[in-house]
Amino acid sequence: MRIPAIDLHGQHERLREELVQTFTRVVASSAFINGPEVKAFEGEFAAYCEVGHAVGVGSGTDALALALRALGIGARDAVALPAFTFAATAEAVCHVGARPVLIDIEPQTFALDPECLHRAVRVHQGSLRAVIAVHLYGQPAPMDEIAAVAAEADLAIVEDAAQAHGARYRGRRVGGLGNAGCFSFYPTKNLGALGDAGAVTTNDGNIADRIAVLRDHGQNRKYVHDIVGFNSRLDALQAAALRVKLRHLDGWNARRQALAARYRAELAGVPEVAVPTPAADREHVYHLFVIRCRERDVLREHLEARGIASSVHYPLPLHFQPAFAHLGRRGDLPVAEATADEVLALPLYPELADDAVTEVCDAIREWAVTRP
Ligand SMILES: *Cc1c(COP(=O)(O)O)cnc(C)c1O
Numbered sequence: 001m002r003i004p005a006i007d008l009h010g011q012h013e014r015l016r017e018e019l020v021q022t023f024t025r026v027v028a029s030s031a032f033i034n035g036p037e038v039k040a041f042e043g044e045f046a047a048y049c050e051v052g053h054a055v056g057v058g059s060g061t062d063a064l065a066l067a068l069r070a071l072g073i074g075a076r077d078a079v080a081l082p083a084f085t086f087a088a089t090a091e092a093v094c095h096v097g098a099r100p101v102l103i104d105i106e107p108q109t110f111a112l113d114p115e116c117l118h119r120a121v122r123v124h125q126g127s128l129r130a131v132i133a134v135h136l137y138g139q140p141a142p143m144d145e146i147a148a149v150a151a152e153a154d155l156a157i158v159e160d161a162a163q164a165h166g167a168r169y170r171g172r173r174v175g176g177l178g179n180a181g182c183f184s185f186y187p188t189k190n191l192g193a194l195g196d197a198g199a200v201t202t203n204d205g206n207i208a209d210r211i212a213v214l215r216d217h218g219q220n221r222k223y224v225h226d227i228v229g230f231n232s233r234l235d236a237l238q239a240a241a242l243r244v245k246l247r248h249l250d251g252w253n254a255r256r257q258a259l260a261a262r263y264r265a266e267l268a269g270v271p272e273v274a275v276p277t278p279a280a281d282r283e284h285v286y287h288l289f290v291i292r293c294r295e296r297d298v299l300r301e302h303l304e305a306r307g308i309a310s311s312v313h314y315p316l317p318l319h320f321q322p323a324f325a326h327l328g329r330r331g332d333l334p335v336a337e338a339t340a341d342e343v344l345a346l347p348l349y350p351e352l353a354d355d356a357v358t359e360v361c362d363a364i365r366e367w368a369v370t371r372p
Pocket residue numbers: 059060061062085086088089134160162163183184185186196197198
């Protein structure tokens with residue numbers, strides 16, 4: 001039987017009755033935009049993230065752009081972000097008219113390297129106004145070191161927590177570690193809606209208020225538009241689905257961690273692949289279980305031939321993408337460039353069976369011992 005890289009069917013089969021009941025409730029209320037479901041989800045998600053406020057928006061990309069806008073970032077400003085992340089992190093910077101500054105990453109955690117951020121501060125003196133720390137694959141970035149550089153250079157800190165719902169850094173949940181935390185509820189994320197959705201978390205009431213206005217056409221009161229806003233609201237149907245799923249998030253993350261531990265144990269004696277080893281001060285929630293392998297593409301084909309799907313997040317660093325080619329040249333960001341050639345995400349989702357992990361690891365071992 002084929003092992004997919006990700007499979008959402010199990011989760012939705014199990015929750016179908018409950019989801020349908022909540023949809024019936026929303027349909028009966030006829031409150032589809034804002035309203036009580038959205039308010040309730042925002043309160044529950046803020047409590048989950050251990051922050052003062054959560055504001056629901058249309059997507060993770062919008063969460064990033066609205067957070068930057070709420071922090072006053074715009075034209076003539078520069079924003080630092082890792083060169084190795086999903087394109088949306090850079091898109092959001094461009095959407096507010098600011099200039100992305102790509103920073104190289106740490107090879108172990110895949111996060112923005114604070115030393116490289118420190119160098120960028122000197123190069124882009126004056127124009128750099130914010131840094132986006134991405135908790136890639138579910139592991140928190142080195143926030144204290146990033147915060148130290150940010151404090152010195154007076155940078156705002158935005159967390160891209162789109163892959164890290166529930167992760168902890170030195171005991172604290174992501175989303176409350178900077179000025180604003182940005183979440184995506186794209187269906188495959190650790191907490192996924194049944195369509196597009198996102199949220200911004202913050203302990204700053206002014207930022208929360210600004211985002212609430214920005215997401216709804218810049219209106220503070222009905223038909224009074226103080227600023228030019230957006231239409232980026234969270235649908236009540238999505239909020240209702242997210243409320244159902246939020247109750248399962250800790251259990252799902254624990255299952256992801258158990259599967260990751262199994263992968264780590266079974267792959268420990270295979271020197272051809274490097275498994276992720278989270279730093280002791282962080283709780284990794286394994287949005288993806290990503291190994292490194294010099295012969296990544298050959299291994300991937302071997303797995304595929306055995307009916308095992310895998311995926312590459314991401315095959316190119318941002319400056320190798322046509323849309324962002326102006327942000328750097330080959331050789332500028334060496335760790336990000338090497339990483340993109342070596343990463344491979346193995347099958348991982350909460351409903352994945354232990355035996356499936358063993359099957360994947362057996363196939364990797366088989367490849368390792370028979371390769372020329
Ligand atoms: C998914 C993701 C986003 C964008 O979220 P959308 O909801 O798809 O807009 C941003 N950053 C990272 C790191 C992501 O994984």
